[in-house]
Amino acid sequence: MAVREPLREREILRYRKRPRVVHAMLASSFLVLLLTGLVILWPALAGLASGGFTRWLHRVAAVVFMAVPFVYWFADREGAKELMIDSFKYDRDDWRWLKRFWSYAFGHTANMPKQGRLNAGQKMHHALVMLLSASIVASGLVMWFFMPSLGPTGQAWAAVIHDLSMLALALLLVGHLYFTFVYKALSGMTRGYVDIDEARLEHAKWVEEMEARTTAEAEEETEKV
Ligand code: HEM
Secondary structure, X not given: OOOOXXXXXXXXXXXXXXXXXXXXXXXXXXHHHHHHHHHHHOHHHHHHHOOOHHHHHHHHXXXXXXXXXXXXXXXXXXXXXXXXXXXXXXXXXXXXXXXXXXXXXXXXXXOOOOOOOOOHHHHHHHHHHHHHHHHHHHHXXXXXXXXXXOHHHHHHHHHHHHHHHHHHHHHHHHHHHHHHHHOXXXXXXXXXXXXXXXXXXXXXXXXXXXXXXXXXXXXXXXXXX
């Protein structure tokens, strides 16, 4: 298998193939869950849900969605661990960055504190994805397997938690897509590489670290020759 260079002309490697496949699995299963969930919930679309196909598809997508953390763990343990830890670890620059979030939201990065592999906004997004997904999965499993034994109050609670968590995740997705396009990050999830100047705007500390590492490795190679 060809080894992909972390840095190449004007581009930097953001995601290798395995995390990209896991992300595609997460994104596609979530979108199917959202669409089929809307069909099941919304009276105007109820006709589409008749015959049971939508409910079946919702459950198939739920199984794929629940498998995501396990697939990530087995396919790329280091990446999965890094994502878990980074998403919940905030340093002083992260808090300073969050205070200036609105500047970043409008595309201004000149006075933002330098950020690492994930900027503080991404850390919050990814942490919320994990917490809300856990809430969606727990309430969904309760509704799937224990609905008859819950009683009307329990059933209502499970449905409210499930629907509100899904709504919150859908709103987060709007922000996620907005920043993906404003900071030209999409190629990181399609080809793996992003433009190095764009990456510098969002992750200056990380880009500097990767450049220093590449220079050190090149010097080591030269010394060996
Ligand atoms: C459907 C369209 C989507 C697009 C175009 C998209 C795009 C992206 C991109 C470009 C990144 C990499 C950002 C970076 O440079 O760090 C990313 C990361 C991520 N996205 Fe999405 N995303 C989508 C859907 C979703 C959904 C639905 C979720 C959650 C339910 C999600 C959760 C995440 C997470 C957790 C990461 C971090 C992945 C990791 O570090 O392994 N994305 N996304």
